[in-house]
Amino acid sequence: MLTCSNLSYKIQDQKIIDNISFNVKSGENLLILGPSGAGKTTLLCIIAGLLKPDDGNIEYDGTDIYKLKPETRDTFRGQHLGIIFQNFHLIQSLNLYQNIAIANQMSGKKIDKNQINDYLKELGLENKAKQKTSTLSQGQSQRLALVRSFINKPKWILCDEPTSALDDENTNTLLTLLKSESKKNQSSLIIVTHDKRVKSYFENNNILEL
Amino acid sequence: MNLFTISLNYLTSRIQNTLLNIIMMASGIMLITTLLLFGYQIQHKLTTDSKGIDAVIGAKGSPLQLVLSTIYHIDIPTGNIDLKTAKKIQRHSQIKQAIPISLGDSYKGYRIIGTTPSYIKHFNASFTKGGIWHESMEAVIGYEIATNYGLKIGDHFAGNHGLVAGGEIHEDQEYKIVGILESTKTVIDRLIITSLESVWDIHNHHDDDRDHHANDEHHDHHEHEKEDLEEDKEITALLVKYKNKMAALTFPRVINKNTNMQASTPSFEITRLIKLIGVGKDSIILFSSFLIILSLSSMLIGLLNSVHQRHYDLAIFRTLGASRKKIFLIVVIEGMIISIIGSLIGLILGHLAIEIIGNYSAKGEDLGLTGFIFLPQIFILWAGTLLLCLIICIIPAIRAYKTDIKEMLTR
Numbered sequence: 130m131l132t133c134s135n136l137s138y139k140i141q142d143q144k145i146i147d148n149i150s151f152n153v154k155s156g157e158n159l160l161i162l163g164p165s166g167a168g169k170t171t172l173l174c175i176i177a178g179l180l181k182p183d184d185g186n187i188e189y190d191g192t193d194i195y196k197l198k199p200e201t202r203d204t205f206r207g208q209h210l211g212i213i214f215q216n217f218h219l220i221q222s223l224n225l226y227q228n229i230a231i232a233n234q235m236s237g238k239k240i241d242k243n244q245i246n247d248y249l250k251e252l253g254l255e256n257k258a259k260q261k262t263s264t265l266s267q268g269q270s271q272r273l274a275l276v277r278s279f280i281n282k283p284k285w286i287l288c289d290e291p292t293s294a295l296d297d298e299n300t301n302t303l304l305t306l307l308k309s310e311s312k313k314n315q316s317s318l319i320i321v322t323h324d325k326r327v328k329s330y331f332e333n334n335n336i337l338e339l
Numbered sequence: 340m341n342l343f344t345i346s347l348n349y350l351t352s353r354i355q356n357t358l359l360n361i362i363m364m365a366s367g368i369m370l371i372t373t374l375l376l377f378g379y380q381i382q383h384k385l386t387t388d389s390k391g392i393d394a395v396i397g398a399k400g401s402p403l404q405l406v407l408s409t410i411y412h413i414d415i416p417t418g419n420i421d422l423k424t425a426k427k428i429q430r431h432s433q434i435k436q437a438i439p440i441s442l443g444d445s446y447k448g449y450r451i452i453g454t455t456p457s458y459i460k461h462f463n464a465s466f467t468k469g470g471i472w473h474e475s476m477e478a479v480i481g482y483e484i485a486t487n488y489g490l491k492i493g494d495h496f497a498g499n500h501g502l503v504a505g506g507e508i509h510e511d512q513e514y515k516i517v518g519i520l521e522s523t524k525t526v527i528d529r530l531i532i533t534s535l536e537s538v539w540d541i542h543n544h545h546d547d548d549r550d551h552h553a554n555d556e557h558h559d560h561h562e563h564e565k566e567d568l569e570e571d572k573e574i575t576a577l578l579v580k581y582k583n584k585m586a587a588l589t590f591p592r593v594i595n596k597n598t599n600m601q602a603s604t605p606s607f608e609i610t611r612l613i614k615l616i617g618v619g620k621d622s623i624i625l626f627s628s629f630l631i632i633l634s635l636s637s638m639l640i641g642l643l644n645s646v647h648q649r650h651y652d653l654a655i656f657r658t659l660g661a662s663r664k665k666i667f668l669i670v671v672i673e674g675m676i677i678s679i680i681g682s683l684i685g686l687i688l689g690h691l692a693i694e695i696i697g698n699y700s701a702k703g704e705d706l707g708l709t710g711f712i713f714l715p716q717i718f719i720l721w722a723g724t725l726l727l728c729l730i731i732c733i734i735p736a737i738r739a740y741k742t743d744i745k746e747m748l749t750r
Contacts, residue, residue, distance in 0.1 A: 177658065179744045200662045207660015220652050222352035223345070230340050236660035240340060261352075277659075 130154050131176070131285060131317065136185035138171055145171050146182065151337055155190075155284065158311070158318040160331040163339030169321040172339075173289050176319065177212055178202045189285065207236025211278030211316070213307075215290040217271045219262040225249065226258040228273060232280045241280075248276045271303060279310050286311050288320040292327055304330045342665060346672040349645070356641050361681040363634030368685025368724065369692065370627035374620055375716050376693045380708050382613060385411070388526045389605040391461060393587055396420065396428060396437070396594055397576035402603035403612060409440060409576040410605055412450050412526055413706070415502060416442055419573035420600050428577055428594075433586035436461075438578040441538040444498035444509070449484050451498045451514070451531040453538030453574075459520070461578070462527045468492050469518035475540050478533040479518035492516055498531075498541070512541050524707065539572055631724060634681065635731050642674055642735035653739050654747035667740040674732030675725070682724050686717065 131153040138146040145168040153159045163169050174180035176187060178194040186193050189209060194202050206212075219228050226245060233240040249255045252272050257264060265273065278286060288307065292300040304327065311318040320327060328336060350357040389410050397405045398418030407414035422439075429437040438461060441453035452458070456471050459479065469492045472479060480490055490496070495513040500506040514533060522528055579602070581587055591602035646653070653666050694710030696703035 174744065179657065200664065203657070203660050203662040205660075206658070212658040214655075218651050218655055220655065222349040222652075227340055227344075227348065231345070231656070232659045234340050234345075235656055235665065 130188075130190060131319075132188040133176065134185050134188075136172070136175060136182045136187070138168070138175060138180070138182045146175065148185075149339075150185075153285075153317050153319060156315055156317060158308070158331060158335055159320070160327060160336045161319065161321040161339060162323070162325070162328065162336060163321075164323055167323075167339040169323070169339060170289055173212075173287055173319075173321045177210055177287055178206050204237050207232070208238065208281055209284050211281065211283035211286045213274060213278050213286065213288040213291055215293055217274035219265075219270055219274060219277075221262055224259050224261055225254055225265070225273060228262060229277050229280055232277045236281050238281055244280065248280065252276065268299070268302075272306070275306060275310060279314055279316075282314050282316075284316055286316050286318045288318070288322075290322050290324070291320065292322065292324050297326065300324070300326055342668055342672055343676075346669050346676060349649070349669075350673055350676055353645070357677060360634060360638045360641060360677045361684065363630060363637060364678060364681025364724075365685040365688060367627045367630035367634055368682045368720070369688040370630065371624060371720055372686055372689025372717055373692045374623055374627070375714060375720070376689065376710065376712060377696075377708065378616070378620055379714055379716075380693075380712065381616065381706060384706055385609045385612070387524070389609060391580060392578045392605055393581045394579040394591060394602045394604050395576050396425070396579055396600055396602050399599060399601045402601060403608045405576065405601065405603045406605050406608040407612075408442070409578065410526070412442075412452075412530065416575045417601075419575055420577075422572040422574055424598065424600070425574055425577050428579070431590075433582055433590050434579055435582040436580040439535060439574045440576055440578060441535050441574045442502065443538060443542065443575075444500055445502050445506070446484075446496055446498045446514075446531055447488065448503060449481075449529055449531055450502055451478070451533060451538070453533055453535040455535065458578075459527070459532060462523050462525050464520045464523050464525075464527050466518050467521045469516070472517050472534050472537075475534060475536040476512060476514055477517045478514040478531050478537070479520060480516055481520050481528040481530045481532075482522040483528040484531060485519045490516055490519075492519065509541055528707075535574065635678075635727060638674055638677055638728070639731050639734060642670060642732065643738065645673070646670060646735045646739045649739075650742055650747050653742045654744045657742065657744050663740045666742065667736045670736040670739045671729070671732045674728055674735070678725055678728035682721055686721060689717075 133152070134150050136146050136149045137144065149172065151159070161169060161172065171180065175182045178187070178197075181195050186195060188194075189205075192205070194205060197205060220231060223231060226249065229245045229248060230240045233245075246255065246258070249258050252269065254265075254269065254273070262270065262273070286307070291307070292303060295303060307318060307320075308330065310316075389406070392410060395405050395409050397409060397416065398420055400417030404414050405417050408416040419441075425437070425439055428434060429439075436457065438454060438458050440458065442450060444451040459471070466479075467482070467485075469479070484490060494516045496516070497508050497510050497513045499508045514531070514537070520527060579590075581590065587604070591604060594600055594602035653669075656666060656669070657663075690710035690712075692710070693708050697706070697708030697710065
């Protein structure tokens with residue numbers, strides 16, 4: 130279970146996050162909805178262990194990540210959290226295979242070649258494994274970025290504005306894919322967004338409005 | 340895949356910049372390496388070949404030219420000196436040893452030197468085959484000549500007039516090889532040594548032929564002249580070793596003031612020559628250092644740019660679990676790949692350049708230059724450059740280390 134208690138964060142005396150608390154049970158999803166400037170990305174960074182809150186604490190199954198040493202926290206993030214961004218940024222200097230393998234490498238896990246190849250096969254990209262990411266369409270890039278987030282089988286998937294640049298059809302495809310992948314991996318999905326279209330994919334008791 | 344692969348992939352993805360940095364680094368290191376190798380070997384060569392020779396006495400002219408032509412055999416002699424006077428010098432109370440040498444001919448660019456067996460003894464050269472000459476037109480050849488031309492005992496060859504290949508060949512008077520010397524790594528390896536008489540005979544005969552063709556009817560008169568020539572024999576120089584240190588102060592002055600000869604001191608001339616070479620060497624080292632600094636600056640700017648352009652990549656690495664230390668290392672590895680490849684290429688090219696000069700240039704061959712020599716100074720240069728690179732890499736690496744992930748993600 131993810132437990133966030135009394136989170137606060139301020140920038141130059143201005144409170145961006147003010148005493149926010151919520152819980153997410155393992156396997157459940159959460160949508161954090163709020164307008165631009167509401168501190169959504171800041172909150173995501175805090176949850177991901179990338180930005181220490183001024184107050185409050187975050188526990189993943191009883192582990193307070195800000196009590197871990199910085200390096201241990203980084204490893205924890207790599208192994209238990211998958212993070213997806215709005216632009217599905219891929220590393221252009223690496224090929225498709227390496228773009229997935231990097232997630233294994235950076236988290237300190239052994240590179241699972243078979244699993245990577247299986248994923249590439251699933252995406253229909255097994256013949257392009259050694260090619261650079263510039264050869265991919267936007268949809269293929271998105272799916273590859275998703276695979277990169279899921280490759281370590283993280284318990285928690287954190288998404289920052291994943292649909293804001295997508296039309297309705299692509300929003301639907303992406304959210305359906307995200308939900309099915311997280312279900313398959315028994316992961317919890319936490320999405321922060323201002324996009325109200327996403328609301329319909331979550332039950333009311335799993336939505337937190339900022 | 341590891342951090343090295345990640346860095347290498349990034350460098351190959353911007354291959355033009357990477358190559359430019361590598362080329363600049365390699366050029367600087369190559370120039371300095373070449374100069375250090377060249378300088379060291381020249382100095383070593385100059386010192387080794389002149390070891391045990393306190394002065395050279397020869398015809399007036401440039402003292403440096405006299406030393407270069409008679410000790411190192413890389414210049415034209417200043418002229419000849421009278422044998423009678425030379426013999427007087429040999430008997431002088433301050434002289435321990437005076438080896439006469441007579442130059443004038445060569446074989447395939449290798450100089451033929453008329454002298455006495457003491458010349459061979461001076462270089463501590465021993466025979467690999469055969470022995471010393473006993474008659475005129477018998478010769479002993481240095482190791483390099485024997486090796487390069489496959490010459491052996493009993494072979495005959497004709498020298499050509501002049502000290503470079505291409506002069507008139509003394510076809511009717513061939514030398515016979517009676518001895519081959521072992522390698523000494525000195526100038527004697529590239530010399531053909533014979534008796535003074537051989538040199539005199541070959542040139543008297545040469546002059547005789549010319550006289551014959553010019554004026555056959557004056558045969559009796561010519562015989563008379565030949566006797567006179569015997570008395571007026573000349574040599575090129577005397578390689579002198581003094582009996583005591585005092586002689587070094589007084590003897591050259593006596594020769595230079597009172598005779599039509601000059602006494603040149605090799606140690607002075609070498610120092611002068613090294614100083615002359617040193618000015619050019621310093622300028623090129625300065626230029627090469629500038630090249631290295633330029634390449635390091637270019638690398639610094641390149642890495643700073645790359646960190647700036649890749650902030651998002653680095654942020655992704657962090658979200659995937661990379662520690663700040665890993666991000667720091669990725670940038671340092673990138674810089675070190677460029678500097679290690681560049682400096683290694685520079686080192687190899689520097690050694691290769693000297694090896695090529697040593698093998699394919701006539702002067703380089705004379706100087707016995709080789710690229711297969713490893714100097715501690717060069718290792719220090721290499722290690723120093725890498726250390727400097729490492730220090731320079733730290734600047735962009737710290738910037739990468741401090742990447743603000745939240746700022747990246749909110750962009």
